[in-house]
Amino acid sequence: MANxxxxxxxxxxxxxxxxxxxxxxxxxxxxxxxxxxxxxxxxATSCASAAEAASQGDVVIVMVPDTxxxxxxxxxxxxxxxxxxxxxxxxxxxxxxxxxxKDFAKRINELGCEYLDAPVSGGEVGAxxxxxxxxxxxxxxxxxxxxxxxxxxxxxxxxxxxxxxxQITKVANQIIVALNIAAVGEALLLASKAGADAAxxxxxLMGGFANSRVLEVHGERMINRxxxxxxxxxxxQKDLNLALSTARQLGVSLPSTAVSQELFxxxxxxxxxxxxxxxxxxxxxxxxxxxxxx
Amino acid sequence: MANxxxxxxxxxxxxxxxxxxxxxxxxxxxxxxxxxxxxxxxxATSCASAAEAASQGDVVIVMVPDTxxxxxxxxxxxxxxxxxxxxxxxxxxxxxxxxxxKDFAKRINELGCEYLDAPVSGGEVGAxxxxxxxxxxxxxxxxxxxxxxxxxxxxxxxxxxxxxxxQITKVANQIIVALNIAAVGEALLLASKAGADAAxxxxxLMGGFANSRVLEVHGERMINRxxxxxxxxxxxQKDLNLALSTARQLGVSLPSTAVSQELFxxxxxxxxxxxxxxxxxxxxxxxxxxxxxx
Numbered sequence: 389m390a391n392x393x394x395x396x397x398x399x400x401x402x403x404x405x406x407x408x409x410x411x412x413x414x415x416x417x418x419x420x421x422x423x424x425x426x427x428x429x430x431x432a433t434s435c436a437s438a439a440e441a442a443s444q445g446d447v448v449i450v451m452v453p454d455t456x457x458x459x460x461x462x463x464x465x466x467x468x469x470x471x472x473x474x475x476x477x478x479x480x481x482x483x484x485x486x487x488x489x490k491d492f493a494k495r496i497n498e499l500g501c502e503y504l505d506a507p508v509s510g511g512e513v514g515a516x517x518x519x520x521x522x523x524x525x526x527x528x529x530x531x532x533x534x535x536x537x538x539x540x541x542x543x544x545x546x547x548x549x550x551x552x553x554x555q556i557t558k559v560a561n562q563i564i565v566a567l568n569i570a571a572v573g574e575a576l577l578l579a580s581k582a583g584a585d586a587a588x589x590x591x592x593l594m595g596g597f598a599n600s601r602v603l604e605v606h607g608e609r610m611i612n613r614x615x616x617x618x619x620x621x622x623x624x625q626k627d628l629n630l631a632l633s634t635a636r637q638l639g640v641s642l643p644s645t646a647v648s649q650e651l652f653x654x655x656x657x658x659x660x661x662x663x664x665x666x667x668x669x670x671x672x673x674x675x676x677x678x679x680x681x682x
Numbered sequence: 683m684a685n686x687x688x689x690x691x692x693x694x695x696x697x698x699x700x701x702x703x704x705x706x707x708x709x710x711x712x713x714x715x716x717x718x719x720x721x722x723x724x725x726a727t728s729c730a731s732a733a734e735a736a737s738q739g740d741v742v743i744v745m746v747p748d749t750x751x752x753x754x755x756x757x758x759x760x761x762x763x764x765x766x767x768x769x770x771x772x773x774x775x776x777x778x779x780x781x782x783x784k785d786f787a788k789r790i791n792e793l794g795c796e797y798l799d800a801p802v803s804g805g806e807v808g809a810x811x812x813x814x815x816x817x818x819x820x821x822x823x824x825x826x827x828x829x830x831x832x833x834x835x836x837x838x839x840x841x842x843x844x845x846x847x848x849q850i851t852k853v854a855n856q857i858i859v860a861l862n863i864a865a866v867g868e869a870l871l872l873a874s875k876a877g878a879d880a881a882x883x884x885x886x887l888m889g890g891f892a893n894s895r896v897l898e899v900h901g902e903r904m905i906n907r908x909x910x911x912x913x914x915x916x917x918x919q920k921d922l923n924l925a926l927s928t929a930r931q932l933g934v935s936l937p938s939t940a941v942s943q944e945l946f947x948x949x950x951x952x953x954x955x956x957x958x959x960x961x962x963x964x965x966x967x968x969x970x971x972x973x974x975x976x
Contacts, residue, residue, distance in 0.1 A: 485878050509890055521890040527725040544889035546882070557886050562868035564892035567868070570938040571861030575854035577926065579934045582780050584847040588840070592851050595838040596803055596815040598858035600894030631872065641969040643941045644864040651937070675935040682853045 389413050390537065395461050396439045396482070397423055400508070402479070403515040404541045406430060415504030416444040419488060420462035437677035438464075439471030446480045454626060455484040462492060474500035481522075483507040483562075485630055486555035487637055488527070493551035502530035504523065505551055507541060511619050519543045523561070525554035539574050559634060562627035566648040566665070573669035576610055580680040587611050606666035610680055612661040618664035619654035625652045625661075684831065687739030689732045689755050689914045690776070691717060694802070695745035697809040698775070698835045702723060702916035707871050710738040732756075733765030741828060741938040743843035748920060751780040756786060768794035771824050773831075775816075777801040777856075779924055781931055783819070787845035796824035799845055802836060805913050806966065813837045817855070819848035853928060856921035859943040860959070862896035867963035870904055874974040881905050900960035904974055912958035919946045919955075 389412050394405045396417035405427055408414055416422045416434040418441040423434035430506045435441040438461050442448045448468055450461050458480055462468045464663075470483060478496045480503070493503035504526035514520040519540035524531055531547045540557070565632075579589045590607045592600065609615065617676045628649040635642045654671035655663060663670070673679045683706050688699045691713035698720055703709055709726040711717045711756045717728035730733040730757050736742045742762055744755050752774055757761045762772060772790045773901055774783070788799035788972075799819035816834035825841045832839045839936070842851045843930065856923040866884075875882045884901045894943040903909065922943040928937045948965035949957060957964070 399719040407720075480753070521886075523886050544886075546886040548882045548886050549878050552876065553873075553883075556873045556876040556878045557883045560873045560883055561887050561890060561892045564865040564873070564887065564894075565898065567865030567938065568894060569862055571858040571865070574861070574939050575857040576937045578857065578929055578934050578936065579847075579850045579854045581934050582846065582850040582928065585842050588842045589847075589851045589854055589962070592815075592817050592838075592840040592842050593855050593858065595840075596855060597895050597899075598855045598862070600858075600862060600896070601891050603858065603895070605891075634876065635872055638872070639970060640872050640875050640972070641966065642868045643871065643945070643966075644861065644938050647937045648943055672935065672937075673690045674865055674934060679932070 389448050391416065391444055392537070392596055393441040393448040395425065395441060395448070395450045396452040396455070398451070399512050400515045402427065403512070404451060405432065406541050407518045408537060413537070416441040432457065433602070436464035437471070438468050439466040441471070442468040442476070443473065446476055447537060448476055449481055450479070451481045453482065453649040455488050458484050459488070460490065463495065463615050465470055469496070471497060471520070472499060472501055475533055477502040477504060479504045479506050481506045483558050483627060483630070484555060484585065484617050485546040486552040486559060486634055489555045490552045491533050502527060502532060503551055504530055506538065506622060507555055509558065509561055510542070515541070522546070523548055523554045523557035525549055525551045532656055536563050559627065559631045562624065563631050563642070564659040566624060566628055566681060567644050569606055569666055570648050570651065571646070571666050572603050572607045573610060573672050575674060576607060576680055577669060577672050580682070581678050586680050604662050609664065609666040610669045617661045617662065618666070621652050621655050621667065622661040624665045625656065628652065684740050685710065685738055686831070687735040687742040689713070689744045691695040691721065692745070692747070693806050694809045695867060696721065698745060699726065701812045701834050702742060702831060705823055707831070708796045710735040717938070719838070731760035731765070732757045732762045733760045735738045735765070736762040736770070737765040740770055741831060742766055742770055742776055744773070746750070747776065749782050752776050752778050752786065753801060757789065763790070763793060763799050763895070765946060766793060766795055769935055771796040771798060771873050772945045773798045773800050773827055773828055777852050777924070778849060780846040780853060780928055784846045784878040796821060796829060797845055798824055799848040799849055800832065803855055804836070805809050811851065816840070816904065817842055817851040819843055819845045820961065823877045833891065850878065853925045855934070856918065856937050857925050860918060861896050861938050863900055863960055863962050864938070864942050864945065866897050867904060870974055871963060871970060871972070873968050874976070875970060875972050903958065904963045909957045909961040911956065912960070914955065915946050915959050916955040917958050918951065918959040922946065
């Protein structure tokens with residue numbers, strides 16, 4: 389059993405930490421605000437700083453919202469870097485910039501520690517059910533060491549390549565999901581406006597080449613008008629911002645990703661930041677002055 | 683066993699007609715040029731006009747390239763309308779305008795005939811293997827009558843709704859497939875440019891929410907650089923033109939479909955009209971001055 393430092397106990401971090409405790413591991417936690425009472429009563433030791441938590445860990449997990457948050461948690465005042473033991477493995481499970489990740493990994497390596505980027509997909513539901521998809525970048529040996537911990541939090545755990553490759557895989561995932569939502573939204577809206585029954589159209593398409601997880605799950609949401617999250621538009625905007633800024637840094641042009649981001653922006657303009665991302669179709673519907681099934 | 687008129691023996695029509703003959707039906711055929719010798723030796727009767735073929739059929743199937751071709755086959759000089767028997771069922775299996783289809787159906791109904799729009803997906807391979815997806819619009823009774831014939835040509839046969847609903851379902855299918863290709867193309871290109879192994883990224887994504895038939899089939903094509911058709915870009919351009927012109931007629935805005943069409947247009951500018959539609963990624967690669975796996 390390992391001593392694990394866990395930094396960042398939000399909607400995702402809390403159930404992930406709980407699953408590690410359930411697996412028999414010893415947790416030293418740090419988060420903005422207080423460590424949730426449930427975790428403390430389950431045995432987590434609440435620490436005064438990321439540095440203090442890190443000083444206790446063979447593995448140091450970070451799970452915070454965005455690139456600047458990871459930078460602060462790792463390299464800020466009383467951050468992980470100022471406490472971590474030589475030989476420990478730092479695992480960033482946040483979804484952040486692939487380019488910044490390579491820099492963070494280098495700086496952690498210089499402390500005599502390994503680094504894994506290991507962003508997840510599957511959301512709060514997947515975090516609670518320990519069914520997250522985990523996309524990992526880093527060295528094989530470090531991956532093998534941490535793998536039993538990943539298996540306590542997720543189901544589909546893949547070492548994709550070196551540092552940054554976990555993050556770019558997550559970005560790729562979010563590009564595809566957003567564009568598949570756009571695909572299903574444009575298709576079902578056009579069919580509905582033409583007078584067809586969108587539910588029957590979706591059913592007819594599910595057997596063929598147009599099928600996708602998004603057609604199955606979000607196609608149904610668009611038809612049934614169930615836009616409670618799920619996965620919030622504000623979070624998908626953050627992820628597409630990562631995609632578009634990474635593309636700009638690397639000299640890649642992502643025209644369809646840009647369109648999807650603009651549709652999310654339009655939803656946000658209609659107070660839809662908190663809607664499920666399948667509600668991207670509402671921006672298309674606003675433009676057409678027509679709703680699916682109307 | 684039925685007497686069937688079959689108008690249009692191209693790449694798709696020829697194997698579809700052959701499967702109907704194999705099913706024991708009697709075929710009267712008309713096509714531009716000559717009825718293929720294989721069909722004649724299998725028993726098809728070659729006719730001098732669409733009208734002459736139609737005059738022999740309980741069911742009249744039309745399988746030609748585009749909306750004006752269907753209009754000519756049905757209502758042109760010596761077309762189906764001037765020969766078809768009262769009580770026959772006219773089945774248009776071409777992929778054409780959903781709006782024009784409603785008009786064609788009305789004009790055929792006025793002759794005392796039923797009309798089904800029944801476009802297919804699955805391409806030449808599906809036509810030969812009798813595994814086409816067939817999306818049907820029209821009346822239940824006419825559908826039930828023709829269903830045994832559809833079953834000789836396809837596997838996934840759905841009555842979606844009234845006339846035009848088969849065509850709009852096919853348009854919806856082509857929108858989704860094009861946009862899913864854009865999704866996989868943008869995601870894998872960005873990941874590859876960032877230094878990740880596109881094959882491993884695809885593998886990691888296939889277990890999760892980003893999965894689609896297009897990720898499975900065309901994702902692999904993009905990685906292996908196998909862009910022989912398959913389904914030609916020129917045909918997908920035709921289908922997205924249907925999508926965009928229908929959207930304009932109905933007052934719907936399809937921004938991502940428009941982007942995909944522009945990417946196909948860019949491929950055509952690089953002499954790629956005959957490439958498989960998965961080669962849409964080449965337009966993205968040109969823009970980035972980088973190829974997946976480079």
